Amino acid sequence: MIENKSKKLGWINGHWGLFKDLKVPINDRGLNFADGIFETILILNGIPQLLEEHLNRWEKSASILEMNSPPSKKWILSLIEDGINRAQLKNINGVIRINWTRGESEQRGIDISKTSLHSFWLEIDSFQPNFESISTIISQTERRNSFSRLSSCKTLSYNQGIQARIEAKNLGFNDALLLNNQGEICCATTANILVKRENNWLTPPSNSGCLPGIMRQRGIELNIIKEALIEATPQDNDEWFLINSLSCRPIQKINKKELKISTNPKEFWLSLLKI
Helix, strand or coil: CCCCCCCCEEEECCEEEEHHHCCCCCCEHHHHHCCEEEEEEEEECCEECCHHHHHHHHHHHHHHCCCCCCCCHHHHHHHHHHHHHHCCCCCCCEEEEEEEECCECCCCCCCCCCCCCCEEEEEEEECCCECCCEEEEEEEEEEECCCCHHHHCCECCCHHHHHHHHHHHHCCCCEEEEEECCCCEEEECCCEEEEEECCEEEECCHHHCCCCCHHHHHHHHCCCEEECCCCCCCCCCCEEEEEECCEEEEEEEECCEECCCCCCHHHHHHHCCCC
Protein backbone atom coordinates (compact mmCIF):
# COMPACT_ATOMS: atom_id res chain seq x y z
CA MET A 1 0.00 0.00 0.00
CA ILE A 2 1.19 3.52 -0.82
CA GLU A 3 1.98 5.19 2.52
CA ASN A 4 2.12 8.81 1.35
CA LYS A 5 -1.40 9.90 0.43
CA SER A 6 -0.06 12.92 -1.49
CA LYS A 7 1.50 10.68 -4.15
CA LYS A 8 -0.33 10.51 -7.47
CA LEU A 9 -1.30 6.91 -8.14
CA GLY A 10 -2.24 5.25 -11.43
CA TRP A 11 -3.16 1.91 -12.97
CA ILE A 12 -2.38 0.62 -16.47
CA ASN A 13 -1.96 -2.89 -17.93
CA GLY A 14 -2.65 -4.62 -14.64
CA HIS A 15 -0.17 -2.61 -12.57
CA TRP A 16 -0.47 0.14 -9.93
CA GLY A 17 2.27 2.73 -9.66
CA LEU A 18 3.14 6.38 -9.30
CA PHE A 19 2.36 8.70 -12.22
CA LYS A 20 6.05 9.19 -12.96
CA ASP A 21 6.61 5.45 -13.27
CA LEU A 22 3.70 4.56 -15.59
CA LYS A 23 3.94 4.81 -19.37
CA VAL A 24 1.55 4.98 -22.34
CA PRO A 25 2.96 3.55 -25.62
CA ILE A 26 4.04 6.32 -27.99
CA ASN A 27 1.91 4.82 -30.78
CA ASP A 28 -1.30 4.95 -28.72
CA ARG A 29 -3.97 6.79 -30.72
CA GLY A 30 -4.95 8.68 -27.59
CA LEU A 31 -1.47 10.19 -27.53
CA ASN A 32 -1.05 10.66 -31.29
CA PHE A 33 -4.55 11.84 -32.25
CA ALA A 34 -6.41 12.50 -28.97
CA ASP A 35 -8.54 9.58 -30.14
CA GLY A 36 -10.12 8.72 -26.82
CA ILE A 37 -12.50 9.70 -24.04
CA PHE A 38 -12.25 10.19 -20.30
CA GLU A 39 -14.27 10.90 -17.18
CA THR A 40 -13.25 12.83 -14.08
CA ILE A 41 -14.95 11.65 -10.88
CA LEU A 42 -14.90 13.43 -7.54
CA ILE A 43 -14.25 11.52 -4.31
CA LEU A 44 -15.81 13.00 -1.17
CA ASN A 45 -14.70 11.35 2.07
CA GLY A 46 -13.70 8.22 0.18
CA ILE A 47 -16.92 7.92 -1.85
CA PRO A 48 -17.00 8.41 -5.66
CA GLN A 49 -19.73 10.92 -6.51
CA LEU A 50 -22.29 10.29 -9.28
CA LEU A 51 -20.22 7.34 -10.50
CA GLU A 52 -23.14 5.69 -12.30
CA GLU A 53 -23.82 8.91 -14.22
CA HIS A 54 -20.18 9.26 -15.22
CA LEU A 55 -19.94 5.67 -16.43
CA ASN A 56 -23.20 5.99 -18.39
CA ARG A 57 -21.84 9.07 -20.19
CA TRP A 58 -18.52 7.29 -20.78
CA GLU A 59 -20.31 4.36 -22.45
CA LYS A 60 -22.52 6.69 -24.47
CA SER A 61 -19.51 8.67 -25.71
CA ALA A 62 -17.79 5.45 -26.80
CA SER A 63 -20.90 4.46 -28.75
CA ILE A 64 -21.26 7.89 -30.40
CA LEU A 65 -17.61 7.83 -31.50
CA GLU A 66 -17.87 4.19 -32.69
CA MET A 67 -15.30 2.95 -30.21
CA ASN A 68 -15.35 -0.44 -28.54
CA SER A 69 -17.36 -0.60 -25.31
CA PRO A 70 -15.29 0.44 -22.27
CA PRO A 71 -14.58 -1.99 -19.41
CA SER A 72 -17.66 -3.09 -17.46
CA LYS A 73 -19.06 -0.99 -14.65
CA LYS A 74 -18.53 -3.84 -12.18
CA TRP A 75 -14.84 -4.10 -13.04
CA ILE A 76 -14.33 -0.32 -12.96
CA LEU A 77 -16.03 -0.06 -9.57
CA SER A 78 -13.77 -2.75 -8.14
CA LEU A 79 -10.66 -1.01 -9.50
CA ILE A 80 -11.77 2.38 -8.14
CA GLU A 81 -12.37 0.92 -4.68
CA ASP A 82 -8.90 -0.62 -4.78
CA GLY A 83 -7.41 2.72 -5.87
CA ILE A 84 -9.14 4.65 -3.09
CA ASN A 85 -7.70 2.22 -0.54
CA ARG A 86 -4.20 2.31 -2.02
CA ALA A 87 -4.19 6.12 -2.23
CA GLN A 88 -5.53 6.37 1.33
CA LEU A 89 -8.50 8.52 0.34
CA LYS A 90 -11.05 6.85 2.62
CA ASN A 91 -11.50 9.92 4.80
CA ILE A 92 -10.41 12.76 2.52
CA ASN A 93 -11.34 14.19 -0.86
CA GLY A 94 -9.82 13.18 -4.15
CA VAL A 95 -10.31 12.80 -7.87
CA ILE A 96 -10.29 9.85 -10.26
CA ARG A 97 -9.76 10.04 -13.99
CA ILE A 98 -10.55 7.05 -16.22
CA ASN A 99 -9.25 7.01 -19.81
CA TRP A 100 -10.29 4.94 -22.83
CA THR A 101 -8.51 5.22 -26.19
CA ARG A 102 -8.56 3.35 -29.47
CA GLY A 103 -5.21 1.90 -28.44
CA GLU A 104 -1.92 1.25 -30.15
CA SER A 105 -1.82 1.76 -33.90
CA GLU A 106 0.26 -0.47 -36.18
CA GLN A 107 -0.12 1.93 -39.12
CA ARG A 108 0.49 5.58 -39.88
CA GLY A 109 -2.35 8.02 -40.46
CA ILE A 110 -5.79 8.42 -38.94
CA ASP A 111 -7.46 5.39 -40.51
CA ILE A 112 -8.71 2.96 -37.87
CA SER A 113 -7.46 -0.62 -37.78
CA LYS A 114 -10.24 -3.12 -37.16
CA THR A 115 -7.84 -5.27 -35.13
CA SER A 116 -6.49 -2.58 -32.78
CA LEU A 117 -7.02 -3.20 -29.04
CA HIS A 118 -8.40 -0.32 -27.03
CA SER A 119 -6.42 0.98 -24.04
CA PHE A 120 -7.53 1.87 -20.51
CA TRP A 121 -5.76 3.58 -17.65
CA LEU A 122 -6.81 5.20 -14.39
CA GLU A 123 -5.39 8.10 -12.37
CA ILE A 124 -6.18 8.94 -8.73
CA ASP A 125 -5.04 11.79 -6.50
CA SER A 126 -6.13 13.93 -3.54
CA PHE A 127 -8.16 17.01 -4.48
CA GLN A 128 -10.28 19.80 -2.99
CA PRO A 129 -13.33 21.22 -4.87
CA ASN A 130 -13.01 24.85 -5.94
CA PHE A 131 -15.59 27.57 -5.20
CA GLU A 132 -13.52 30.71 -5.74
CA SER A 133 -14.87 33.50 -7.93
CA ILE A 134 -13.28 34.19 -11.31
CA SER A 135 -13.14 36.74 -14.11
CA THR A 136 -13.92 35.75 -17.70
CA ILE A 137 -13.91 36.99 -21.25
CA ILE A 138 -15.97 35.83 -24.19
CA SER A 139 -13.45 34.25 -26.53
CA GLN A 140 -12.97 36.03 -29.83
CA THR A 141 -10.92 33.25 -31.41
CA GLU A 142 -12.59 29.94 -30.46
CA ARG A 143 -16.15 28.70 -31.03
CA ARG A 144 -17.88 25.39 -30.30
CA ASN A 145 -19.23 23.41 -33.24
CA SER A 146 -22.79 22.56 -32.25
CA PHE A 147 -23.10 20.20 -35.24
CA SER A 148 -20.11 18.02 -34.28
CA ARG A 149 -20.63 14.74 -32.43
CA LEU A 150 -17.40 15.56 -30.58
CA SER A 151 -19.17 18.38 -28.72
CA SER A 152 -21.37 15.88 -26.90
CA CYS A 153 -18.45 13.68 -25.79
CA LYS A 154 -15.73 14.23 -23.19
CA THR A 155 -12.78 13.55 -25.48
CA LEU A 156 -9.05 13.77 -24.81
CA SER A 157 -8.75 16.79 -27.11
CA TYR A 158 -8.82 20.01 -25.08
CA ASN A 159 -6.84 22.13 -27.53
CA GLN A 160 -9.71 24.55 -28.11
CA GLY A 161 -10.20 25.07 -24.40
CA ILE A 162 -6.46 25.53 -23.92
CA GLN A 163 -6.33 28.19 -26.63
CA ALA A 164 -9.33 30.04 -25.19
CA ARG A 165 -7.78 29.89 -21.70
CA ILE A 166 -4.50 31.30 -23.07
CA GLU A 167 -6.48 34.10 -24.74
CA ALA A 168 -8.13 34.93 -21.40
CA LYS A 169 -4.88 34.80 -19.41
CA ASN A 170 -3.12 37.07 -21.91
CA LEU A 171 -5.82 39.69 -21.26
CA GLY A 172 -5.60 39.36 -17.49
CA PHE A 173 -8.69 37.15 -16.97
CA ASN A 174 -9.01 33.72 -15.37
CA ASP A 175 -11.06 31.90 -18.01
CA ALA A 176 -13.01 32.21 -21.25
CA LEU A 177 -16.63 31.63 -22.22
CA LEU A 178 -17.27 30.16 -25.66
CA LEU A 179 -19.94 30.95 -28.21
CA ASN A 180 -21.11 28.33 -30.69
CA ASN A 181 -20.99 28.66 -34.46
CA GLN A 182 -24.37 30.47 -34.38
CA GLY A 183 -22.97 33.11 -32.00
CA GLU A 184 -24.93 31.81 -28.98
CA ILE A 185 -23.39 31.45 -25.53
CA CYS A 186 -22.44 27.83 -25.02
CA CYS A 187 -19.98 26.85 -22.27
CA ALA A 188 -16.59 27.61 -20.77
CA THR A 189 -13.25 25.93 -21.41
CA THR A 190 -13.82 23.12 -18.88
CA ALA A 191 -17.24 23.79 -17.38
CA ASN A 192 -20.92 24.37 -18.06
CA ILE A 193 -22.48 27.80 -17.66
CA LEU A 194 -25.29 28.46 -15.17
CA VAL A 195 -27.20 31.72 -14.88
CA LYS A 196 -29.36 32.56 -11.89
CA ARG A 197 -31.94 35.04 -13.16
CA GLU A 198 -34.97 36.16 -11.16
CA ASN A 199 -34.60 33.10 -8.91
CA ASN A 200 -34.48 30.73 -11.90
CA TRP A 201 -31.43 28.64 -12.78
CA LEU A 202 -30.75 28.58 -16.53
CA THR A 203 -28.18 26.83 -18.71
CA PRO A 204 -27.58 26.80 -22.49
CA PRO A 205 -29.48 23.97 -24.23
CA SER A 206 -27.85 20.68 -25.20
CA ASN A 207 -28.03 21.54 -28.91
CA SER A 208 -25.87 24.63 -28.28
CA GLY A 209 -22.78 22.45 -28.53
CA CYS A 210 -22.04 22.37 -24.80
CA LEU A 211 -20.77 19.18 -23.21
CA PRO A 212 -23.66 17.44 -21.37
CA GLY A 213 -22.07 17.92 -17.96
CA ILE A 214 -22.91 15.57 -15.11
CA MET A 215 -23.73 18.32 -12.58
CA ARG A 216 -25.67 20.24 -15.22
CA GLN A 217 -27.74 17.15 -15.97
CA ARG A 218 -28.33 16.49 -12.27
CA GLY A 219 -29.81 19.96 -11.91
CA ILE A 220 -32.08 19.38 -14.90
CA GLU A 221 -33.25 16.01 -13.57
CA LEU A 222 -33.97 17.55 -10.16
CA ASN A 223 -36.01 20.27 -11.90
CA ILE A 224 -33.69 22.93 -10.49
CA ILE A 225 -32.05 23.97 -13.77
CA LYS A 226 -33.85 24.79 -17.03
CA GLU A 227 -32.39 24.91 -20.53
CA ALA A 228 -32.69 28.29 -22.25
CA LEU A 229 -30.98 30.40 -24.88
CA ILE A 230 -28.74 32.82 -23.00
CA GLU A 231 -27.54 36.05 -24.56
CA ALA A 232 -23.85 36.83 -24.33
CA THR A 233 -24.49 40.09 -22.44
CA PRO A 234 -25.59 39.49 -18.82
CA GLN A 235 -28.77 41.14 -17.61
CA ASP A 236 -28.83 43.37 -14.54
CA ASN A 237 -28.97 41.29 -11.33
CA ASP A 238 -27.83 38.11 -13.14
CA GLU A 239 -25.55 35.72 -11.29
CA TRP A 240 -23.34 33.58 -13.52
CA PHE A 241 -21.47 30.42 -12.53
CA LEU A 242 -19.17 27.82 -14.06
CA ILE A 243 -19.98 24.32 -12.84
CA ASN A 244 -18.51 20.86 -13.30
CA SER A 245 -17.90 17.75 -11.23
CA LEU A 246 -15.02 19.36 -9.35
CA SER A 247 -16.13 22.96 -8.85
CA CYS A 248 -18.81 25.65 -8.86
CA ARG A 249 -17.22 29.05 -9.42
CA PRO A 250 -19.11 32.37 -9.44
CA ILE A 251 -18.21 34.70 -12.30
CA GLN A 252 -17.43 38.15 -10.95
CA LYS A 253 -16.72 39.74 -14.34
CA ILE A 254 -17.48 39.06 -18.03
CA ASN A 255 -15.37 41.28 -20.27
CA LYS A 256 -15.94 44.72 -18.70
CA LYS A 257 -19.26 43.82 -17.05
CA GLU A 258 -19.11 43.40 -13.26
CA LEU A 259 -21.54 40.81 -11.85
CA LYS A 260 -22.99 40.42 -8.38
CA ILE A 261 -22.36 37.35 -6.24
CA SER A 262 -24.89 36.53 -3.53
CA THR A 263 -25.57 32.79 -3.86
CA ASN A 264 -23.37 30.36 -1.91
CA PRO A 265 -21.82 28.25 -4.73
CA LYS A 266 -20.71 25.43 -2.45
CA GLU A 267 -24.14 25.00 -0.93
CA PHE A 268 -25.80 24.94 -4.36
CA TRP A 269 -23.21 22.54 -5.78
CA LEU A 270 -23.58 20.12 -2.86
CA SER A 271 -27.36 20.14 -3.32
CA LEU A 272 -26.87 18.46 -6.71
CA LEU A 273 -24.90 15.53 -5.29
CA LYS A 274 -26.43 12.34 -3.90
CA ILE A 275 -25.25 12.89 -0.34
